Amino acid sequence: MKTNWVMVAALAAAGLVGCGSSSNDNTTLVTKPETPKIPEGTTVSFALMETTDLHANVLSYNYYSLSEDTSLGLERTSTLIQAARAENPNNVLLDDGDTIQGTLLGDLQALTSPVPCSGTLAIHKAMNALKFDGGGMGNHEFNYGLPYLSQVTNTEFNIPGVSKPAGTCGAPTFPLVLSNVTGVASQKPIFQPYAVLPRDFAATAPDGSKLTVKLNIGIMSFVPPQILDWDQKNLAGKVAVTGSVEAAKQYVPELRSKGADVVVALSHGGLDPSPYSPKMENQSYHLTSTGIDALMIGHSHLVFPKGKEANAPALDPSFAALPANAKIDAINGFVNNVPTVMAQSWGRRLGIIKMTMVYQGGKWVTQPAKTNVESRGFKYTDGSTLVKADPELSKLIKDEHEATVAYAKQPLGVSTDFEMSSYFSLVGDVSAIQLVNQAQLDYVKNFIASSTDPVLSTYKNIPVISCSAPFKAGRNGASDFTDVAPDASASKPVGLQIRNPGDLYLYGNNNLQAVKIKGSDLKAWLEMSAKQFGQIDPAKTTEQDLVPSYGTIFNFDVFYAEGNALKYQIDVSKPAGSRIVNLSFQGKPVADGDDFIVATNDYRAGGGGNVPGIDGSKTIIKSPDANQAVVSNYLQKLGKTTGKVTLADNGSAQSWSFVKVKTAGPVFLRSAPGHLPLAKSAGLAQVAAEGGLDASGFAKYSIDLSK
Structure with a gap:
């Protein structure tokens, strides 16, 4: 008899026939092999x-x-x-x-x-x-x-x-x-x-x-x-x-x-x-x-x-x-x-x-x-x-x-006489933060001054301050710190390069924004920032880590006002939420109802970091310019006016300090090894000595909070 190959194929697909001889003739039926059955317990x-x-x-x-x-x-x-x-x-x-x-x-x-x-x-x-x-x-x-x-x-x-x-x-x-x-x-x-x-x-x-x-x-x-x-x-x-x-x-x-x-x-x-x-x-x-x-x-x-x-x-x-x-x-x-x-x-x-x-x-x-x-x-x-x-x-x-290295080396047209680093940003060094804040503040002031918007015009007499975090300060290990070196030769300066603004301000995708806040908002913002520190027990005799985790270092906003007019202290012996004391502006205590405009980034202005009350509703300026570009442009502007960035004008205005507290046991800060001289040159007397390395390659610097 004639074999019905369509039927055979259908039966084979259903698993109802296999290879072998037909019962009615000697024709061998070739079918697709079955998927081997997996033994139970395999x-x-x-x-x-x-x-x-x-x-x-x-x-x-x-x-x-x-x-x-x-x-x-x-x-x-x-x-x-x-x-x-x-x-x-x-x-x-x-x-x-x-x-x-x-x-x-x-x-x-x-x-x-x-x-x-x-x-x-x-x-x-x-x-x-x-x-x-x-x-x-x-x-x-x-x-x-x-x-x-x-x-x-x-x-x-x-x-x-x-x-x-x-x-x-x-x-x-x-x-x-x-x-x-x-x-x-x-x-x-x-x-x-x-x-x-x-x-x-x-x-x-x-x-x-x-x-x-x-x-x-x-x-x-x-x-x-x-x-x-x-x-x-x-x-x-x-x-x-x-x-x-x-x-x-x-x-x-x-x-x-x-x-x-x-x-x-x-x-x-x-x-x-x-x-x-x-x-x-x-x-x-x-x-x-x-x-x-x-x-x-x-x-x-x-x-x-x-x-x-x-x-x-x-x-x-x-x-x-x-x-x-x-x-x-x-x-x-x-x-x-x-x-x-x-x-x-x-x-x-x-x-x-x-x-x-x-x-x-x-x-x-x-x-x-x-x-x-x-x-x-x-x-x-x-x-x-x-x-x-x-x-x-x-x-x-x-x-x-190779293209990236060549791009990184392109000059900005400005030199620097000091090292901008974040190794000790968590104990008050602003050498890598102040210039970012100055660039943001300058941008926002000029934006408001030149605006024809009737609402923005009403803000011209409100103080503008700025905040920025040390984005590169240990989050990704002991090599993850900002370090912009000064010119090696005053007679033939190399000058800053394209790579340096990215070192100072890591996130090239952030756009500059400004928010209008009250003094009460400012204090709450600072309290959120101060959560970065562990609570130090003065009576504890065993060692304590001043900054137990760098996982949220990008939330440690440091604030700045022209002339270093904004001042505040952080009491790390107090629980988070009640650490900010002696907050003042132009020598006067900041009242809850005082108005401020803060230059920041779209991440923070829109609610990033969960700062109380900062959720996008207080934003008054949404700039088309990236913060990193604002920093780069500001550096080039300084190059055209003064020719250089100086420690006196751009890297030494420490707006905050710790409330002094005597501890019975050692307190330490983890940072990259070999940089104690930088702490000393920045006037950070509380950085007492450099200790040994931990398992992550951080040096454990001794911190004397009584100084």
Whole structure:
């Protein structure tokens, strides 16, 4: 009889026939082989690997100091990745966002010499070479605007007025996902909200035999809702942000229905166990209630869990201070029993979640007792030896690196006679802050004076003050400090360069804004800033850390008025919220009803940092100019008028000091080693001596609060 091949194919697809002879003739029926049945009890182990907050740090190089920095860089993370892959042949490599912005390299490719559609960002070139499997978004992805993000990710957002260049643009070769941001007009996600990554992994049957199984890894990604405030100029009216928990509850079931055996949340937010709100910035803790299997977090630039290498740095105090009922295990890496990792920032660590699953009842089931979590650093082998850089990455972006160095060296046309540094900003040194405040203040005063707006005209007699934080003051390690050196030769000065404003004001995406506040607002603002300090117990005989965590150093605003007319003191022996005393302006106590205009940035004016009452409602000036550009222009203005920046005029007006207090035991400040002479030259008598190094490479400087 004639064989009905259509029927055979249908039966084979249904699994009802196999290879063999027909019962009616000797014709062999060739069919597609069945997928081998997975024996009950089969186990598979695999590693989920994470990078986060790379911030365009491809190489171990500091473009602000024009020097190698072996403490950071994806070229060294690459070595960690290769080692982890060798240890775990079954692996998936993921990135948690804040990838494209953060160095002069990133700024050059986005702003000064924008990469064309035909090109690929240096950071994406490196990630493509490393064969990343997937990635999420961070808040800083939006800093350069939606058109740029659309181009460099080769993604059409379907947002009116935002279009990608025609054709295929250079972009990551791995899927990018974002689960909680939608277009206002389309009400649809601007990126794909999730992806399923099918992987063939080696597994072990109960009898010890080896087999290959298909495991589907599902990934989602979440950004803080504050992107709408922080990048209002780029996002207002264009995108909306959903709470991460709400988005996860929508997409986790979809991922499961599409075959995801493992669901991984890439959450660009830290761990905040306070009651959930869709508006909270650090939402990661609450994602553990949504049915995910693994959690990879970022944004906070911290290490979670504690490093397992010898001499690993201590846990950040923010983890130690969490309530016991929060169920956060910062030693083993679990949050509400969900394995969780944060790989610090700038490529300094690799997050590794090694999971084991067993095939039971027709599905893969996680084995928590066989799950290990590690945030692996450059010294993981013995606690002291740095891993070497992968030479292939430096070759890959050689042209981009050289272009950035050349750009960094371009002159500004002004010299300086003093060192602008942030090593001791937390004890009163303003050498790296005053000039920023002067630039902002000058801009706002001129803006109001030249404005024809009738409302702004009424503000001409209100005092203008300014605030800025020491953005580079230890948050990202002992090499993360501002240090603009003075000219080595007075007879032939080198002068300041393009790189220096970025060292003084790190965030090139911030735009200058001004707010109108009362004296009561000013005091509340200063109290929030003073939270940076730990509460010092004068009676305690054991050592106390003056600044236990640098995680929120960008919230330590230092205020300034012309002629150093604003003065205040901080009493660190008092609890947070009641530390500001002797607040005065032009020699008179500041009254609650006094009016001030404060020059700041759009992040702070819009509510960033949660300063009470500063939520966007008090903003009176929204400048089109970036703060970093304002600083650069001010330096060039000084070059044309005086020719130089001087310590007397631009770096010695200390507006604040500590209330003197005698302590029974030692108090210390962590900063970069070798800079005690700078403290002495700045007149900081309270910096008494330089101590030894801690596990993170910080020197522990002795602080005498009685001076």
